[in-house]
Structure formats: structure tokens, C-alpha cells
Amino acid sequence: MNEKYAELRTRLAEVEDLRRAAHLLEWDQETMMPPLGVSSRAEQLASLGRIAHERFTASEIGRLLDELASFEGEMAYDSDEASLIRVVRRDYEKARKVPPELHGERARAASIAQPVWAEARKRSDFSLFLPYLQKNIDLTHRYVECMDDGRDIYDVLLDDYEQDLTTVEVNAVFDELKRELPPLIEAAAASNGEEDAFMRGPFSPDAQHEFSLQVIRGFGFDPEGWRLDRSVHPFASSAGPNDIRLTSRYAEDDLHSLFSAMHECGHGLYENGVDLALDRTPLCEGVSYAFHESQSRMWENLVGRSRPFWRHFYPRLQQAFPALAQVDEEAFYRAVNRVQPSLIRVDADEVTYNLHVILRFELEQEMLTGKLALADVPEAWDARMKEYLGIDVPDARRGALQDVHWSGGSFGYFSTYSLGNVVSVQLWEKVREAMPDLDDQIEAGEFRELREWLRENVHRHGRKFAPKELLDRIVGGPIDPGPYLRYLKDKLSDTAGVGAVA
């Protein structure tokens, strides 16, 4: 192996070890850490982050990347070697533009803002959060200025979550969703009765946990290399390709939380599926937020809310929850696919979810360009909820204060949730082409071939290709909401009797 390349890998491996250690510390904080540990933990995470940033942006890395330019040219574009050098060079150049002080200041501002946001949400008082939001917005502007490359502010931010994606491209997708979804939602909601009262339990959290495990073991969860724990907010994390940590939460009065574990398992399968040849490099993770979300959404919705899935699992669910003995499979299938405008994004159904996201995507841009004064955000939020979902927001807790993202300074993140939905169905159409008997397999509780297809076509590449490249390699084109909208229409005609509405 080229000596310089080996040296680069050694340096990157060390940075990756620090990042993984930080992941584990964060996982522990949400699942195991006693409450008083929080201040020491914040210092540890800040130190690990600072040292990883410092080592990754060290000029020795830049020197090695320069020296490896000709080696890169000799290797095939899609070789691990050329890909590593190419992707790391992009990461490096981007990271070098941000002074370590600003990097630290953003992290610090986020960690200070987060408890204030939590308190503001609890009290439903946006004004409490306002100065901290302002600080995060100001720091975001300073961050964007560092990039100094003539792009629009929001394009710079999107790139942190979805490389090379532009606001214009997102708008094209979202405009179509904004046009097509409202009539679908209206028609579906009109058909709702009170027939899903059985979904409100009580269902024992322990039994939900056991059933979740049963399902995701079918998907590929393996106790030799995975864990499923409980946390306030479900998430997936990993401390290595064979150390995957999922969390879920269970409410006694809501069976929908079963889908959390499926969702997080989708993320976990992605991290678990990256080619081990990329281990301990920055390429050993999912390529983008939208691609990651495409995987979690696929297992949660395209698999987990499908008819063949419940044909297999519903008898098992009835066994776990005898109260469901009186509820037939069809009624249950309709209940888990019920569409109904509601206040909270994370509890929203598969269809209305996208309008929650679009609202945030639009408000963020207006906040960042100054078109919307921060003090007016709650009012604007409420107005748009009324416009898009016909919902009256009773208070800021269930309105503009419901999400954690802005307290963490994460602007540009939200859109990837809906883009993940869109991408998931673009991939799903390819899966269907490759596996004509997909429904039969799901109905038999067989997920191996699906998982292997995803591993082969998506997971194993990690970050070798840019998200647009990867999508093009698989579906032969750019992001396109068409398949997703067709899927939703089919689903709603099946579950809610919604006919041709558009």
C-alpha cells in the first residue's frame, strides 16, 4: 500500500476513534448516565470534539492530501482509495474554513440554549428562548460567512446535511408535495371515524419492547452487535460497525411507538452495512441525512405499515396484546395508516408529516434572511399550521417550541426528513423490480433479501459517493417526488378509500 495513503488512514482512524467515543458518550448520556453526570459529560464531549476537529484539520492532513493527488489519479474513481482521498479533501477544505473558536462557540451556544429551550417549551413561553435563538442565528450567519463562496445562505446550510443540494431543488420537490398532499389529506381525514380507539391501550411497555425486538430481529438486529434501550427521544447511534445502539420509547396509551424501533433499526442497518474496508475512516457512515432517513422511513413505513407485514405480524401482536383479539387485521391495518392533521411533527402520520417539515423549511429561510423577525415566529407558525393543516395551535409548546433543532443551531436539517420519504420510495421501486416476490417475502416474515439488496446498493458504499451520485447510480436520475406521491395515493385508496383526487 502507498505509504502516504497508509499514513493518511492512520491519522483518520484516530479521528474516527474520537468521534465514535463521543457517540458512545452521547448514547450513555441519553440512556444510562445519572443526571448529575451532565456537567462532566459536557466537558468530555467538548474536549473530544475539539481534539477531533483539531486533528482532522491539522496541516499534515492537507499535506498528505496534496501528496496523494497523483496516487488518487491512478486509482479508479470508485475505488476505496480514490474515494477516500476525494471525500476527505472536500471535508478537510470545508472544515479548515471554520476557525476552531467559532466551532467551539457554536457548540457552546447550543449546549447553553438547549436547557433554556426545554424550560421555555415547558412554560410555553417563546420569549424566554428568543435571545438564545437570536444567538444561534447570529452564529449561523458567521459560519456561513466563513464559507465565503457566493452561495446563498440556505444553500450553505443545506450542504451540511445533504451535500450539493440547493434550495431551488428542494423547493421543486416541496412545491409538488404542497400541491398534491392537501387534497389527499382532506379526503383521507374525511373518511376517519372513531374506530381506532383500540390503539390507545393500555399496552404494557415491557410487552411493547419485547414485540419491537421480535420485529427488528427479523429486520437484522443481532444481539451480538446491537442493543435496544429506552430513552426520552428514540434515536440510533453507533460506536462501531458492530456496535449499534438503538433506543425507543413506549407509551401505555399509544401503540404507534412500535414504529419507533423499526425506524431506528433502519438507521442501524445502514451504519451496520457499510463495507468494513472503510472502517475507521470518515466514509464509514451513511452518506447524507436524507439517505439515512430513506432507510429508516423504508423500514418504518414501506415495510412496517404495509399489508403483507401485518399479515405476518398481526397474529403475533394479538398474542402479545390479548386486548387486540377482538380487533380484526383490516381494522388494525387501517388504524396504523390513519391520516389526520395534528399538532406535533414527531407524532404525525406518514402523509401530513411532510407539511410539518415544509412549514419549518420555509420559516427557517425567512428567519435567516431577516424576512421574518424572530419574535414573530410563533405567530407565523400558527398561521401556517392553519393554512397547511387546518389546525389551530393552542400554545407555543405545541407550536414553534416543539422541536429541539433550533436550540442546537441546526438550521437546514428539517427538509431532509421529507426528502428521505421521497428517496425511500424511489429506492423501493428499484427493490420491487429486483424482487418481484417482495410482498410474499414480507408476508412470510423474510427480510434477508431486502436487507441484502439495500446493503449491496446503498449501505456498503458509506460516503464513497456524493448523495446525488449514489441516487443516480441506483435509480438512474435525480430526486423525484413522483414515486412517493404515487405510493401515497395507492396507500390511501387502499386504507381510506380515497379515489383519484388530484
Added chain:
Amino acid sequence: MNEKYAELRTRLAEVEDLRRAAHLLEWDQETMMPPLGVSSRAEQLASLGRIAHERFTASEIGRLLDELASFEGEMAYDSDEASLIRVVRRDYEKARKVPPELHGERARAASIAQPVWAEARKRSDFSLFLPYLQKNIDLTHRYVECMDDGRDIYDVLLDDYEQDLTTVEVNAVFDELKRELPPLIEAAAASNGEEDAFMRGPFSPDAQHEFSLQVIRGFGFDPEGWRLDRSVHPFASSAGPNDIRLTSRYAEDDLHSLFSAMHECGHGLYENGVDLALDRTPLCEGVSYAFHESQSRMWENLVGRSRPFWRHFYPRLQQAFPALAQVDEEAFYRAVNRVQPSLIRVDADEVTYNLHVILRFELEQEMLTGKLALADVPEAWDARMKEYLGIDVPDARRGALQDVHWSGGSFGYFSTYSLGNVVSVQLWEKVREAMPDLDDQIEAGEFRELREWLRENVHRHGRKFAPKELLDRIVGGPIDPGPYLRYLKDKLSDTAGVGAVA
């Protein structure tokens, strides 16, 4: 604050954050990590260790220490500032003598030897382990050579666990134990019948866990800043002064494991009790292995095996384990204090334990000086077990292969276990002077004043003073086995009717 001093603290804080992150990763490995995570974890720990060592031994630290010499002189000897500079200078100079390569090679050899040792123990085949033991011995010699200061090899090793302690000093203590203990043990064992069959259960592990929690909550365990989990080998660890992690294990047929949690809680109270002014410095931990063990042994034995302790807790234990309803308190008290020679150090009683340690202390020196060929270790072990405890060793699994220490290259460690016993009673005599009603408090389940005494006199100082200094400050003299031997004789005359035997 002096600017240079502030810079030193900043640099040390970062190193300490790395070390604490490593502690958390190690804790997770033993309690939570799925088995396949082990190879990624090994890399992460190696990287954290390497970076922490590199940053601690950076020449900037040396420069700051030099520049702070006059500031140190201006500050009182026992001020935090002078103590930090003094102790860090010693640590720094010692760490600088060891080339990073050797540091890494020792860690790597240990991590390679450990699974081999585990396999050798399983198969009871010492020859399997032999080449790895040889490697560890060779590396230990290279390590000692780095120190190059004319001290005897074993003195150099002892210093890593117990600063400034010499082999001559340990021998003086151990010679007295070797002389005094065997007749005590013989007399005590002679009085043993089969009256403690009730100790072999079955006792539900969950109920043991709950009872352990009840006890250590009395000692000072606080769920806001502590955890108690299960692991194969009990240990105490911390990821911060208010993030204390204890583990225990429970066997259905052995109630003695109750004492594990008390033991580990003693370690935890020490880490939890260091003055927060020393937080994120190398002084924020127990001063030495013997001092740490003095704290765990004190809570396990001097408190947990005492008559007043069980006067308080025995009715509660009977409530938790109704099978004990038929066993009176006196019989139980004698059972938990039963003295009986046995094969395994970690299962040994309070008295015979020390002879297990002395055997290892002696064999280690002979191995390191070449007096004992490594291939002959099992034979020498067995002969000495016969000589000291009258026990026939059936196989190497229960003989020379029982402990993990040598596979980790930890030579010089063992003696601190017994020295901890000795120190614990030296401190205990001072506690008794300060708290004439100590027994009454324990019998009332009151441990606050005892804990506060330990915090004030031992814990809060962390590593500010050398272990010998600290002991002298508290007891006004050096290590002395007298109090410990008096305590054992009193205990055995109480529990086993052993009269004046020496």
C-alpha cells in the same frame, strides 16, 4: 489567577476528559457493549490512551511546570496550586521517561495476552499462557530500565501503585502477617462446623440486587449521581465526580456477593468525595491503590461484617429472603465472618485473603529477578499454597492461572490489596477516637458522620499528598500492621471463639 497556572489547568483538564471518556468506554465494555463491539472498542481505547499520554507528556507541559516553579514556592505546600504543580511534575517526569512506543507495546501485549490467559485458564493449561507471560515480563524489564535510577526492579514497580513504597517496607508488614495469621487461621478453622449451609441459597439475584442497593444507599450511593449494574467481575469506575459507576454480581447459591456492592461503594465514595476544586486535574482521584482499597475494605469488612451493622440490617435481610427466617442473627453473623482456607483469592475470607496476596507478592519478585523460571510458576504456586494455607491445588485454573493481573502486565499490584486491609484499620482506630458512638450509629443504620469523617480526612485531598504523607497526617505515623492484627484477633475471638494464640 496566575496565567501560566490557568494554562496548565486547561491542558490538564483536557487530558483528564480523555481519561474519563476512556473510563466510561471501559465501563460500557463490561456492562453494556454487545460482544462484537470489542474490536472497535479496543481501537478507541488505544487511541484515547495514546492521545492522553501524548498530550500529558507534551513539552509545553514541562515548560509550564518550569515557569511555575516560583509561583509554586510562593504558595503554601498544601494549597491546591502548589500541590497540583508538585504532583503533576512528578507524574510528568515519570511519564516522560517511557517512550510512547513502549507504552503502546505494553498496552498491546496486555490486550493480546488477556484472551490467551482466559483460554489457558479455561483449559487449565499454563503452558499456553507461558510465552505471553514471558513477553509481559520482558516488557516490564524494559519499562524498569527506562526509569534508570538505581532502584531495585520491584521498587520501581511498586511505585506505580503505591508511590515511594519500597519492597523492604512491604516485607516488614508482610513478615508480621505471615507470622501472626497462620495460627489464627488454624484455630478459627478448627471451630468450623457445617452450620452455614443456609448461605448457599437459593437467593434470587434480583432480590440480592435490591438489598445491595438498600445497603449502599445508606452508605451514600445516590441515584442522581451513581449507578449499580451487573458485570462478570465487580468493579468501581467513574466518569466524573458525580458520575460513579459500580458493578456487582450475584450468584443464586452464594450470599457473600452482597459484600461486593459494599466494597465497590467504598471505592465510589472515595472518587465522589474528592474536593471539586480539584475537578478535571490528575489530583481528582484516590491517592493510591492501598488507600483506595482501605476505603473499599472498610465499608465491606469493618462496617459490613460488623455486629452492629447486622443488628440493623439482618431483620431487613430476612424480609428480603424469607428462607432466613429460621436462621438467627448470631448464626448469620458468624457465617459471614467464617474463616476457612480456600483456593480462590477473590472468594477468600478477610483473614486468609492476606496469605493469597503474600504468595503472589513473593512469586512476582522471584519471577522478575529470574530466581523462579516462569515454567515453574505453577509448581511453586502449589507448594506455597500447601505451605501457607494447607491447601492442595487441583489444577492451574484454580492455581496460578486464577488472576487476570499478570496477563495485563500488572506486576506490583497485588500487595496493595493487603496493605489496604492494614491501612483500613489504622484509619478505623482514628474514626473510633473521633466517633465514640460509632457502633450505635451503625446499629441505627446511620452512616453520614462516618462518611463525612472519611471525606474530610481522606477523600477530599485526592492526590494532593503522597500516600505516606496522607497516612502520616491522619494517623501520625507510617503503615503499621498492629491495629489490623488486633482487629482480627478481636473479631475471631468474637466469631470463632479463638483465644490468645500468638
